[in-house]
Amino acid sequence: MIKAFASLAERASAFIGSRSNFFRDVVVILTGTVASRIIVLLAIPFLARIYTPAEFGVLALFMTINAIIICVACGRYEMAVVLPREDRDSAHLLLACIGMATLTSILTFVAFWVWAEDLTNLLGGKELANWLWLSAAVIWSVSIFHALRSWATRKGVFTGISRANVSGTATTVTVQLVLGYVQKLGAGGLIIGQAVGQIVHFLVLLKEVARGVVSSIGGRLSFSHMFGLLKRYRRFPIYDCGASLLNACSNELPVLMLGAFFSPMIAGYYAMSRRMLAMPMQVIGGSIAQVFFPKAKQQLEKGKLDEFASSIIKRLAVVGITPMLLVTVSAPELNAVVLGQAWIPASIYIQWISIWLLSAFITSPLMQLFYVLERQKERLIYQNVQMAVRFASLGYGGLQDDPVLAVALFCISSAVVHYANCIWILYRAGVQPSLTLRILLGEFAKAIPFIVFVWFIKWFWGGNWLVIAAFITAGLAFLGFRLRDLFSRT
Secondary structure, eight states: OHHHHHHHHHHHHHHTTTTOHHHHHHHHHHHHHHHHHHHHHHHHHHHHHHSOHHHHHHHHHHHHHHHHHHHHHTTTGGGGGGOOSSHHHHHHHHHHHHHHHHHHHHHHHHHHHHHHHHHHHHHTOGGGGGTGGGHHHHHHHHHHHHHHHHHHHHHTOHHHHHHHHHHHHHHHHHHHHHIIIIIOOTHHHHHHHHHHHHHHHHHHHHHHHHHHHHHHHTTOOOHHHHHHHHHHTTHIIIIIHHHHHHHHHHHHHHHHHHHHHTOHHHHHHHHHHHHHHHHHHHHHHHHHHHHHHHHHHHHHHHTOHHHHHHHHHHHHHHHHHHHHHHHHHHHHHHHHHHTOGGGGGGHHHHHHHHHHHHHHHHHGGGGGHHHHTTOHHHHHHHHHHHHHHHHHHHHHHHHTTOHHHHHHHHHHHHHHHHHHHHHHHHHHTTOOHHHHHHHHHHHHHHHHHHHHHHHHHHHHTOOHHHHHHHHHHHHHHHHHHHHHHHTSOO
């Protein structure tokens, strides 16, 4: 199956290769990402009926803790692997990342072995204490995977990234289904599946790129050269470590604070809602982000970064705004059919989270411009502002003992900060704020007829399946009217 997806990616790439090198590379990544997300989407209705919202909340706490550590495990040097002119320099940076990830994982294992119970009591997920030791394996494999992915992106090994995505996802859901249905391990089944899947994810990509890394070193591994490169790219740990840590904390803050203020069940509602909505966003936005970095660097050298960046935000707005607004309107009906009755309370969270994730989808790939323009200090300022706003929003909702208010304030404030930051970094890249606003507001206006159609069906007739049919009809109509905008040249 994995080879079939890789073959499909190559054929899709060849088919549209004459249109745009950038778009061709995106399609290769997109194929594997779509395949992996389809696997998850097919599994979620079963997983949601095998595991409880509280058990998903424990998994969310586990993944949140890991995500915060992973973002700084390599000192952010994994982002620098793409930048050097010489492959030998990139290979030395990659090996440095592996060493740092290994050290971080060892320290994490020791810390969690000693303080696991204290940490989980603080977060309200006591069951997590039995499984927190697995974090070391997840942190090690994911951190190295990120560094390997940067190398693969540099070398254009996008098929290898796609193959790794499919392999890891298939392993994760298979283990989770088996352990949940057969062994009845509860949250442990979800956590073990996540850990095994991440390890497979890493091993598949390692197999794809190992030979190229070794040949680039060419038997000339030099620690003095490695330390020289670490000094050359010291802006990444100095500025970007703090910014990335703040970003990870602010993104994962809802799970931590909802678990602490309320319960793992509320954290589970939030986590599942975000997971459902993030999947389609990650399919396209994540694929574009992986290809955007090296392409943007090339366009900067040619003096055409402004044209390139404005064309990308146009495509992101076309792809994201109408579909996400359709999801916002149809969320309760979609939720009832896909997840089942136990998850009905999550519908209100889905509607608020869609506002935030739409802004994240449009803006996140463009955040790579901070690295391309070497504006890490400005990114750190942005992350500080975002963290403060999000913490205040969640804290106020928690003190009011209202989880819906907490999530609503978090999502609205996050969207405002995202759009403001997007306008700023595009301005730094040479795109005028007036053009950015015209693109965004224009796409919101074009979404109105599709939204009104679904809302009209929902208001006057209702019924889960009728609203879902209207949702699908509006989605297909959107594709029919707007597809050609996506295939214009970049």
